[in-house]
Amino acid sequence: MEKPLDSALVWFRRDLRAHDQAALYHALTSARRVFCAFIFDRDILDPLLARGLKADRRVEFIVHSLVELDARLQALTHCPDGGRGGLIVRRGTARDEIVRLARALHVQAVYANHDDEPAAIERDAKVRGGLADAGIAFHTSKDHVIFERREVLTAAGTLYSVFTPYKNAWLQKVDAFYLKAYPVERHADALAPLPDAAEHGGAFDTAAQHVPTVEDLGFVRTNLHALKLPVGPSGAQSLLDDFLHRIDDYDDTRNFPAVKGPSYLSTHLRFGTVSIRQVAREAWQRAQAGSRGARVWLSELIWRDFFHQVLFHHPHVVTSAFRPECDAIRWEHGKHADALFAAWCEGRTGYPLVDAAMAQINDTGYMHNRLRMVSASFLVKDLGIDWRRGEAYFADHLIDFDLAANNGGWQWVASTGCDAQPYFRIFNPLSQSEKFDPHGKFVRRYLPQLADLPDKWIHAPWQASPLELAASRVELGKTYPTPIVNHEEARQKTLARYKIIKP
DSSP: OOOSEEEEEEEESSOOOSSSOHHHHHHHTTEEEEEEEEEEEHHHHHHHHHTTOOOOHHHHHHHHHHHHHHHHHHHHOOOTTSOOOSEEEEEEOHHHHHHHHHHHHTOSEEEEEOOOSHHHHHHHHHHHHHHHHTTOEEEEEOOSSSSOTTSSOOTTSOOOOSHHHHHHHHHHHOOTTTTOOOOGGGGGGGBOOOOOTTTTTTOOOGGGGSOOOTTTTTOOOOSHHHHTOOOHHHHHHHHHHHHHTTGGGHHHHTTOTTSSOSOOOHHHHHHTSSOHHHHHHHHHHHHHTTOHHHHHHHHHHHHHHHHHHHHHHOGGGGTSOSSGGGGGOOOOOSHHHHHHHHHHHTTOSSOHHHHHHHHHHHHHSOOOHHHHHHHHHIIIIISOOOHHHHHHHHHHHOTTOOHHHHHHHHHHHTTOSTTOOOTTOOOOHHHHHHHHSTTOHHHHHHOGGGTTSOHHHHTOGGGSOHHHHHHTTOOBTTTBOOOSSOHHHHHHHHHHHGGGGOO
């Protein structure tokens, strides 16, 4: 069938790969010539720079991933006249830049994948309007999740607000069709070479097409390279290959931060350097074959879909509790609360597992999932600090930050969210440390000042005798802080605080 469009533009966002990419596939099968673009959106980057967050691992991860995406698009593009394929890269306000670019390229349509964050929905509405004024269509597709929006509903046609029935319905609905890859490579002959100035009236500078460095964007290099986090689609594939060799053990290892248990794919899922269809397909097929670890991992991927559905239908969760009555909770505030919050951020709480978790996020931009729950619970239910402050801190520091998952996780811990943990369930940081880091390996890795403490005291240094502390070269209050709060006393305050929402 003849393609109806002469040319189209694919706008890459949180889908930085050429393989199994929905928007790219739909453009390639609809137009004879397809251009590809990425915009470094000043609406996102400028506020980071204004707040002094110039060392942002996410920006560096994106840059490295774009370099690989650009190379892959070049390899797929047929350029008989000696031109070069690849990405058109711009820095500007995306809502304006995409319209300008589409006009300059004289395309008939722009293709992108859904982004259900409220700010992105507002941005896309403005882009759609600007393109419509120019007579250009704007098509968006599902790509970031398996099921979205209103695809998984109750028998009555309503949205699920409890995870387990949602999961059961998700599993009943999924099949090979929903997990099938888009065959992008089969249609790659429609990829167009990069535009040249002569063809487009001087609107394009070939030298400016290249992916900028982090310094070009006004940022500075981070320790991303030293962390040895594989980047780009090739990095995602190497992580997935490694994980599939140990996926059967996932349920037994996933909660122990000193053990290589997780897939470590969260950053790649966030930026779309790996297809959610590919990873869910791997999990689903292995779960069907009887792998308990794969079944549990698939459940984690379903949580991801669940939180994205919640965010799309309940955008108020960005600034408020999912359960409106929870906004009446009175959190600690004032100078003392600020000091407690600073101690939490800097890993100075006196609870080793919490402090090690905060050292991990501050040093690497990553935090083990079990520790996200423990550290969040400590902030909200031991220190009485508003969950929004912790959520914002994670948003600034996590390289895998995803609004839906971050917000959903924090509201789950804070007992304010959709299908959240009951308010009276409060993580004990000491027992969590003893259970999930029994030999203190993780604590010692991130708190070397406690490395010489015996396993018996590594979880609670304040319980050790002065002689034992001296022998381990630990001086409470100097080399390591004393606890800033008594857990049992804090627990009673939390139970009282939450009485306002008690059924």
